[in-house]
Amino acid sequence: MVKQEHTLPSRSALGASGSRSALVFAVGAVALWATNALVGKSLLASHSVSQVQFLQFVGAALVFALIRLIGRHGGRRRMPQDNGAGMSAALVPFAVGIIGLVGTMILQYVAFASMPVIEANLVAYTWPLMVAAAIIVLDRPRRPALLGITAALGFVGVALVISGGREQSWFQGNLAGYLAAFGSALCMAFYSIVVGRLATSPDRLLLPSALVGVALTFLWCVHDGVAWDIGPYLLAGLYLGAGPMGLGYYFWSRALKLDQGGKVAVVAYLTPIASTLLLTLSGERLTMTAIAGAVLVIGSCIAVGIEGSEAENHA
Structure with a gap:
């Protein structure tokens, strides 16, 4: 009589499957985000920021509810929690969702309008650079000096983009717009760092935040x-949402929860390139100074992200 052996999938196989799924979700998020500025620009040309944002949050809330x-x-069930722990466990994801979404x-759309x-x-899309730099600093990188120089060059690029290179004057928009764009990047960086560490599922995290956004x-x-x-x-605004x-x-949150090898961070740097x-194809133009800044921003993001991925794989 032949004895049958049942083998379970190895941890490495499960990890590889999770990493592939994470990359698929990340690419899906980047593909959608790449259209955000283009569609937003066309709407803001004839509608107020408040109107565009309301339609966005309504569209997002409908998706998260679905x-x-x-x-x-x-068949997913919520695990019971005691009242004390349940309250604090609910407030933390809520705060993360409010800041992140x-x-x-x-802040991003205030910047777009300003x-x-x-x-x-x-x-606004310097947030992948902030995420990679923060994670690498916390994880004790193998080449801290090189990474420090790379990150510094990225922020030099931000300064060049802000300067614009027009008549040697800075701040072609208003100061509030630049601060809003940078604040948006900080919020998204915070969200990307924290969300993967939370036990809360993305839909439970994002739906309450979207509803708050609708009300506000x-x-x-x-x-x-x-x-x-x-x-x-109306349809364009709902599409943005x-x-x-x-x-x-949702795709990005799933990607961060499934990511095993730090590869998702590298995919995020395709967003500023694609958008x-x-x-540019729609007619927007950068000066030569701003183009140099854009190259530094995108190049630094890619370099820091690749190093972060290598550091995690090495560990």
Whole structure:
């Protein structure tokens, strides 16, 4: 009688499968995010920031609610928690979602409306550089001096983008716009660092935040006295919410939770490349100084991200 042997998948095989899934989710997020600035620019040309943001958060909330509903029908159950621990465990993900989703998106669109979109986009998408630099510093990199120089060059690039190179003057937009773009990058960097360490599922994390965003931007619209009319802009605004904000954030959150080898961070650096390319094809232009800054920003992001991936794989 032949004895059958049942073997379980090895941990390395499971890890490889998780890494592949993480990369698929990350690429999906980047593909959606690449269209964010282009569609946002077209809407902001004729509509207020508050109106565009309201439509975005409505679209995102609908997507997160649908994902939550599908998850419930899929049989996922919430683990019981005691009241004391449950309260603190609920507040932390809520705060992370508010900072990561509401903070990032509102500040980003304030920047889009306050300065050249192509420059605001480059500054806002320095968050992968911030993420990689923070993780590498915390994980004791093998080549700290090299990484420090690389990160410094990236922020020199940000300074060149801000300067614009026009008539040797800085701040072609207003100061609030540049601060908003940088604040958006900080919020997204914080979210990307923390979300993978939380036990909360992305849909439970993001839906409450999107609903808060709907409420806040609705009040903002009321304050601005927004006039509503039915037109193509409505679908474009909902796309920004359902696509780049809704599915983009969900895919990115899933990618970070599944990532095993630090490879997802490298994929994130495709976002400023793809979005800047689309904006350039639409007619946006950078000066030679700003182009040099963009090259430094993107090149530094890639270099720091590759080093971060190598450091994790080596460990």
